[in-house]
Amino acid sequence: MKKEYSTKDLEKKANEIRQDIIRMLVKAGSGHSAGPLGMADVFTALYFNVLKHDSKRPDWEERDRLILSNGHICPVRYAAMAHAGYFPIQELDTFRKFGSRLQGHPERERLPGLETTSGPLGSGLSQASGIAYVGKHIDKTTWRVYCVMSDGEQEAGQTWEAAMFAGKNRLDNLCAIIDRNNIQIDGFTEDVMPLESLKAKYEAFNWHVLEVDGHNIEGIVDACNQAKAIHQKPTVFICHTIPGKGVSFMENDFKWHGAPPGVSNMPGEPAKEDQVGIALKELRTLQGKIISEHE
Amino acid sequence: MINPKAYLTEKLFQDDIEKVPTRNGYGEGLVQAGEENTQVVVLCADLTESTRSEAFQKKFPERFIEVGVAEQNMASLAAGMALAGKIPFISSYATFSPGRNNEQIRTTIAINNVNVKIAGAHAGVSVGPDGATHQALEDIALMRVMPRMNVIYPCDALEAKKATLAAARMKGPVYLRFARAGTPQFTTEKTPFQIGKAEVFHEGKDVTIVACGPLVYEALLAAQQLEGEGISVEVINNHTIKPLDQNTILESVQKTKALVTVEEHQIAGGMGSAVVEMLAQRFPVPVEMVGIKDRFGESGEPSELWDAFELSCPHIMQAVQKVIKRKIA
Structure with a gap:
């Protein structure tokens, strides 16, 4: 599947995924907006370039494993999976509804391809490290493990228990990606509980650290390739993203962390009945720009 | 009669009548389970001798994982290893596992429905001199209300060995509860x-x-x-x-x-x-x-x-x- 997509294709794909995220949040009437929009470029890079995977064989033994630790941004994973052929795009309409395979927070057994169950923050890096340990030290496999985390969950002690374990065991088949968007539910991370210097912290735990622009798809792909060349250390990307990326009134605004568009009037935001229209119009305009920029 | x-x-x-701690049966059961199935791995949080995981560590060092004092990490690491096809046993004191790491067991083991076995040693007041902090008295309650969890509490060391083997042979999450003190060995192989x-x-x-x-x-x-x-x-x-x-x-x-x-x-x-x-x-x-x-x-x-x-x-x-x-x- 790799190298079939040009950068332009990938940017268009990310934009389509963003539009689907808006649509599924509106249908659901609840869910998280900022994180999924912010991580659309990363998930596009992963599913359409980086990951070794096969949507028709989600249990394929040789696949790379993608663990989503911050389960609440699952709309972006679901949308990316649908675009990658794991299930029909129309199924995104069932997100958060009774009987849906697309649970509010992802559940492994409900949807093939999810790898694990997540939501409660701080446990994804442990699970990814457990998988990577088996791959590197017991079964000696070639597949790689990717673990997407939020910046807020760097406040959880378990994250650092896992960081210590992965560093000790030199898990160079593990690549963690921190969505460094600087927001969490209660505000800006540096107000809630300062995280900096994240780079120095991970380096102290024997990780290789890369600062990555989370909206530069080529850069994300390059970083993933670089990580493959790092031996005897796990790699972490501090992946700088804009929460709510692509929708002007959501960008960098923590109010949109856990809110969907079109549900409530918030001070300083467009009226609720206008939010969805504005969001989709902005994304469609952006799509036009992507197409013309590359031509 | x-x-x-x-x-x-x-x-x-x-x-x-011979007195043996039930945790000894766990240690023996682990070794036999490891012999029966190469997928069995054992994780321990800095209590290798005391939980009797030591015998497995000696026999199968490549399948023994020391995680340090990190019971939450241990539970989710085990979940990951189970996702990669292993049958992990996690060993600690019951106050810490399933006590301290209860949410990790709930989310990453039970909801996730993976094949992890949780061994809680030092259950009950019979732990003795260590006192209240190390005497698990609430762990059965924690585990038996959890959907998908199987809960087993053997009566003596031999039954503990049989329970450990049976847990390794069945698919799904299991909680095994063990005691520290030597107690009568009154069941037999039969x-x-x-x-x-x-x-x-x-x-x-x-x-x-x-x-x-x-x-x-x-x-x-x-x-x-x-x-x-x-x-x-x-x-x-x-x-x-x-x-x-x-x-x-x-x-x-x-x-x-x-x-x-x-x-x-x-x-x-x-x-x-x-x-x-x-x-x-x-x-x-x-x-x-x-x-x-x-x-x-x-x-x-x-x-x-x-x-x-x-x-x-x-x-x-x-x-x-x-x-x-x-x-x-």
């Missing part, structure tokens, strides 16, 4: 053991005692002494708290029409609670419950603590006498 089909040791009521199947160890008709863990032996002592007083007691070894063997318990209680439950755990939420929840719906009878009465443990010698917390043979006998009076009334 002792049930001959239980094949209990001939030394049952002799003073020189004693039946099957997850989910309670065993009648002593047959009687006046009162049913449903017990679990090393206190099953105290219940047998009580039954033997009460027999001399003309009270006929049935003793059931209810090693599997979940899934509960409703039929064996129900059949006995329908016959005796009185119940005493015995466990080294809080009465609230424990094995006895599981039994009376079932009987209240299917066949209510007078019940007395022997267990910890909503308090924490403390330092002391194991036998001293069993007496102080009213768990040993004389207290079980009193409970039987009390429930019989209620039955007659």
